[in-house]
Structure formats: structure tokens, C-alpha cells
Amino acid sequence: MVTTEYNKNMQFFTDMQRCIGCHACEVACAECETNGQDTMIHIHYVDRANTIQTTMQVCMHCDDPVCANVCPANAIVKNANGVVLSANTSRCFGCSNCVMSCPFGVPIKKEESELMMKCNMCYDRTGAGLRPMCATVCPSNALFYGTPEDIEERRPHSTPVNKFIIGEQEIITKVNVMMPKGSTELTIH
Amino acid sequence: MAKSENTLSRSALVKAIIASVLLIILVFLGSGNFRELDAALIPYLLGVILAVFGITYRLSVWLQRPPTRLYWKRMGKLSLAHPIKFIQLLFRNLIFQKFIYSRGKDRWIGHFLMSIGCIAAFGVTIPLTFGWIGFVLKSGSLTGYEAHMFGFKAMSFQLGSFIAYMLFHVLIFCSIAVIIGAMIMLRRRMTEEGLVATQTFEGDLLPLLLIIAVAATGLGIAFDYMFLDGKVHQFMSVTHAVTVILFLLWIPFGKFIHIVQRPMQIGVNIYKMEGEKQGMAVCPLTKEEFATKMHIADLKEVTLETGFDFRLKNGDNHLNYSPEGKRSLLAKAHLKAREDAGSYFG
Numbered sequence: 037m038v039t040t041e042y043n044k045n046m047q048f049f050t051d052m053q054r055c056i057g058c059h060a061c062e063v064a065c066a067e068c069e070t071n072g073q074d075t076m077i078h079i080h081y082v083d084r085a086n087t088i089q090t091t092m093q094v095c096m097h098c099d100d101p102v103c104a105n106v107c108p109a110n111a112i113v114k115n116a117n118g119v120v121l122s123a124n125t126s127r128c129f130g131c132s133n134c135v136m137s138c139p140f141g142v143p144i145k146k147e148e149s150e151l152m153m154k155c156n157m158c159y160d161r162t163g164a165g166l167r168p169m170c171a172t173v174c175p176s177n178a179l180f181y182g183t184p185e186d187i188e189e190r191r192p193h194s195t196p197v198n199k200f201i202i203g204e205q206e207i208i209t210k211v212n213v214m215m216p217k218g219s220t221e222l223t224i225h
Numbered sequence: 226m227a228k229s230e231n232t233l234s235r236s237a238l239v240k241a242i243i244a245s246v247l248l249i250i251l252v253f254l255g256s257g258n259f260r261e262l263d264a265a266l267i268p269y270l271l272g273v274i275l276a277v278f279g280i281t282y283r284l285s286v287w288l289q290r291p292p293t294r295l296y297w298k299r300m301g302k303l304s305l306a307h308p309i310k311f312i313q314l315l316f317r318n319l320i321f322q323k324f325i326y327s328r329g330k331d332r333w334i335g336h337f338l339m340s341i342g343c344i345a346a347f348g349v350t351i352p353l354t355f356g357w358i359g360f361v362l363k364s365g366s367l368t369g370y371e372a373h374m375f376g377f378k379a380m381s382f383q384l385g386s387f388i389a390y391m392l393f394h395v396l397i398f399c400s401i402a403v404i405i406g407a408m409i410m411l412r413r414r415m416t417e418e419g420l421v422a423t424q425t426f427e428g429d430l431l432p433l434l435l436i437i438a439v440a441a442t443g444l445g446i447a448f449d450y451m452f453l454d455g456k457v458h459q460f461m462s463v464t465h466a467v468t469v470i471l472f473l474l475w476i477p478f479g480k481f482i483h484i485v486q487r488p489m490q491i492g493v494n495i496y497k498m499e500g501e502k503q504g505m506a507v508c509p510l511t512k513e514e515f516a517t518k519m520h521i522a523d524l525k526e527v528t529l530e531t532g533f534d535f536r537l538k539n540g541d542n543h544l545n546y547s548p549e550g551k552r553s554l555l556a557k558a559h560l561k562a563r564e565d566a567g568s569y570f571g
Contacts, residue, residue, distance in 0.1 A: 202537075
């Protein structure tokens with residue numbers, strides 16, 4: 037039987053080191069109906085002077101989203117499945133608080149529309165039990181959407197981490213980053 | 226999220242009571258000690274008073290949130306310092322809603338029709354409900370009408386004239402505009418998959434259905450007296466009153482609150498303009514300008530107030546980095562962790 041509900045067993049796993057900079061996710065993201073044909077994924081070089089490494093960044097869907105807390109319009113909400121939705125278009129007045137305070141640099145301000153937009157984890161798809169567009173096309177599995185057992189089998193030498201340390205601040209996210217086996221957190225800075 | 230939104234706020238309650246009492250006083254003064262009030266419109270008046278109570282309460286609670294309070298403080302001062310820009314933005318953003326056009330042409334047409342229809346309809350019906358304006362037959366005439374404003378004669382016109390036609394049909398035009406606009410928006414919400422996935426019935430569809438019900442029952446009153454000799458007047462007037470009062474009472478709780486929130490967008494534009502004059506922040510990593518210094522300084526304050534501390538041990542702050550800089554920092558940290566572990570993959 038076809039599942040038409042959000043599948044709580046499925047999780048998002050990302051691994052920047054596996055990104056080959058092919059931009060397939062960027063193109064697929066623009067196909068997501070919740071974005072209205074705009075791509076919400078970010079791809080760029082990590083440190084171009086020293087490495088050819090590219091990286092991709094999706095919304096990490098924080099447990100306590102900074103973007104929602106600093107939104108003066110109350111336009112950003114986390115839904116019952118823990119997905120932090122893009123700004124409510126009738127409420128957002130384009131102040132960019134979320135853009136500048138997101139610890140992962142995810143939201144985008146559409147200047148002409150005076151509107152913030154960001155990755156909704158393809159809620160039109162994940163809400164119906166399907167994988168997000170980016171994860172369906174990523175050829176290197178830098179973006180992987182599946183069960184924890186699945187990822188454990190595929191990446192036996194890595195551990196999914198969803199705790200990030202920035203100074204004194206701890207951020208817990210719904211999206212995982214694959215880290216060396218045994219890691220419990222990723223310290224930025 | 227701010228706890229204040231889920232508990233009763235005493236200060237917001239006081240402000241809501243003051244606003245409601247103030248409105249009653251203004252109605253009393255404007256309607257010649259209630260003499261000019263139209264008895265048929267009393268239920269609507271009660272609806273408006275309750276809506277003002279609810280809207281004031283909701284806005285007061287909203288302004289207690291740290292980011293909103295800070296913007297409100299900044300915007301009040303800045304808007305007064307830039308009156309011409311304020312008026313320009315009022316027309317561009319609130320009346321013509323240019324920002325919606327870039328989100329989609331159909332969307333702009335639909336929203337513009339709805340908003341202009343609602344604004345014009347409220348512009349007519351609220352002063353009528355308050356007894357501030359009224360239409361009376363000229364004494365000694367059966368074809369001459371007088372428009373009274375605050376108890377004084379403002380103009381007179383003949384029945385059958387163009388002015389009379391426009392004045393007595395303006396609400397019909399408004400209803401038609403609102404229905405067409407709401408249908409365009411409803412079609413979007415029923416056909417666009419992204420909207421279908423993220424919308425809720427009470428948050429997005431019900432407001433459109435309610436607005437259509439208000440306009441349709443309003444048209445029903447006119448249809449009744451034009452074609453049915455007033456046979457169903459009582460039914461139509463009661464159903465219209467019920468839908469309008471529901472609409473009014475629901476403003477503070479649902480989607481319609483954006484009508485009173487939207488003017489903040491004017492302030493946001495002025496805030497950005499003034500910030501650019503004061504100087505731009507440069508990302509230490511990308512070496513590029515990315516926001517105004519004022520915005521970043523304000524965000525440091527707001528994040529701390531909302532329970533997020535992005536200060537770093539070296540005296541720097543994570544918020545000093547641009548969005549691209551932050552993404553690079555995360556990727557660099559990940560790269561380093563993999564390097565330290567001795568393998569890039571695993």
C-alpha cells in the first residue's frame with residue numbers, strides 16, 4: 037500500500053565530504069513545489085585556495101529554531117513532524133532577521149518579494165512519505181534520506197551527529213551530519 | 226517561542242480595554258451622543274468594538290516579543306524621520322502591494338482585488354456603523370438625499386444621479402471584487418501542490434471561504450431588494466450580520482491579523498535604508514558586505530534575549546559572519562573533524 041503520511045522512521049543524513057559539486061541537488065530543489073521553482077539549497081567551495089572540496093547546505097530544521105525565535109512577525113513555525121516551514125507568506129515582511137541569525141546560514145531573502153524563503157525539506161514529498169528532491173538525485177549520497185539502520189549499514193565507520201556547538205551555544209537539529217565514528221557533536225569555530 | 230503568547234497578559238488586557246473604551250467615546254462624540262446611530266447596524270458596532278479589543282490585545286502581546294519590540298522601537302523613530310519615504314512605501318507596499326506582484330501575477334490580481342474590496346467596504350461601512358456618516362432624505366423632498374458627516378450636512382444629491390448610483394452601489398462593487406479575488410486565491414490553494422502540502426484548513430482555506438461568505442451574503446441583500454421586493458430581507462441581513470461579525474471577531478486570531486501587521490513592512494524598508502547610511506557589516510571570512518551594522522548589532526541583542534548566545538571565546542561573535550561565511554565555517558569544521566580522524570570518508 038502506498039504511504040501518504042510523513043514517515044517518522046526516515047531521517048535526513050548529510051555528509052559534506054561526499055559532495056562532488058555537481059549541482060544536481062540545486063536543480064532538483066527547484067522542482068520542489070513548496071519553493072515555487074526557486075532553489076533553496078546552497079552549494080559552494082569550502083576553502084577554494086586550499087581544497088577543491090565543495091559543500092551543500094540544506095535547512096537543518098533545528099529543534100528550537102533561532103529563525104522562528106527572532107522573527108518579529110511570528111511567520112516561521114515548526115510543524116508537528118519537526119519540520120521548520122518556510123515563512124508564512126502573509127505574515128513575513130522581509131526583515132531578514134532569520135537570514136542573518138540562522139547559525140547555518142540557510143534562509144534566503146527574496147528582495148523583490150520582500151519575503152524569506154528556505155528549505156521546507158520538500159514537505160509536499162516528505163509529508164507523503166517520499167524523499168526530498170535533493171536526496172533523490174544526489175549521486176554521491178552526500179544527501180541521504182533513509183532510516184538510521186540504512187545509513188548504519190552504508191556508513192559503518194561514521195556516526196550521525198545532530199548536535200552543534202557554537203561558542204557556548206548548543207544547537208540540536210533534525211537533520212544529521214555524518215561524522216567520524218564515535219563523534220557526539222560538531223564544534224564550529 | 227515567547228511564553229507571553231500562551232498566558233494572559235495583564236498589560237495587553239489593560240491596553241485592549243483602553244482602546245475599546247476610547248472607541249466607544251469616539252463613537253459617542255461622532256454620532257451626536259449616539260443619536261445618529263443606525264439601529265440596524267448595532268450588532269456590527271458591537272462586533273467592531275470586540276474586534277478592536279481583540280486586535281489591540283493581540284498586537285500588544287505580539288509587541289512583547291523581543292524581536293518585534295525592538296523593531297517597533299526603531300521603526301517608530303525612523304519612520305518619523307523619513308515622512309516622504311514613508312508615504313512612498315505606503316503606496317508601494319500597502320496600497321499597490323508591489324511585493325506580491327513579484328511572487329506571481331495571478332496572485333497579485335487576486336490579492337489586490339480582495340484587499341481593495343475589503344478596504345473600500347470597511348471605509349464605507351465602519352463610519353456608517355459608528356454613526357459618523359449617514360444618508361437622510363432632504364426635508365420636503367422625495368428625491369433629494371443629504372449625506373451627513375458627524376451630524377453636519379456634507380453634501381446633497383438627487384436620486385438617480387451618478388453620485389447616488391455610485392454611493393448606493395459601492396458595496397456591490399466591493400463584493401464582486403472580493404469574490405473574484407478570493408476565487409483566484411482559492412484556485413491557487415486547491416491546485417498548487419506546494420500549497421496543498423503546507424496549508425491548513427483553518428489557517429488558509431477558511432479565511433477565503435469566510436470572506437466569500439461575507440461578500441456573497443452582502444450581495445444577497447442587494448439582490449433581495451432589487452429583484453425579490455425584499456421578501457428575504459430578514460434572512461439575508463441576519464446571515465450577512467453573522468458572517469461579518471464572525472469575520473471581525475476572527476481578525477485577532479487567524480490569518481486576517483496580517484492586515485494590521487503588514488504596515489511593519491514600511492518600517493523594515495526604512496530601517497534598512499537608514500542602516501545602509503550608517504554603514505555595512507563585512508564578513509570576516511568572505512570579506513564581503515552582507516548586512517547593515519545596525520541590524521547585526523540589534524540581532525546580537527535579540528538572540529541573547531531569546532536565549533541564544535553566539536558569543537565566541539575569542540571575543541568574536543558567530544553573528545558577525547555572513548550566511549555564506551556561516552555555511553563555510555560549518556563545512557570547514559566538518560572537514561577538520563574528518564581530517565583529524567584520518568579519513569575523509571567513512
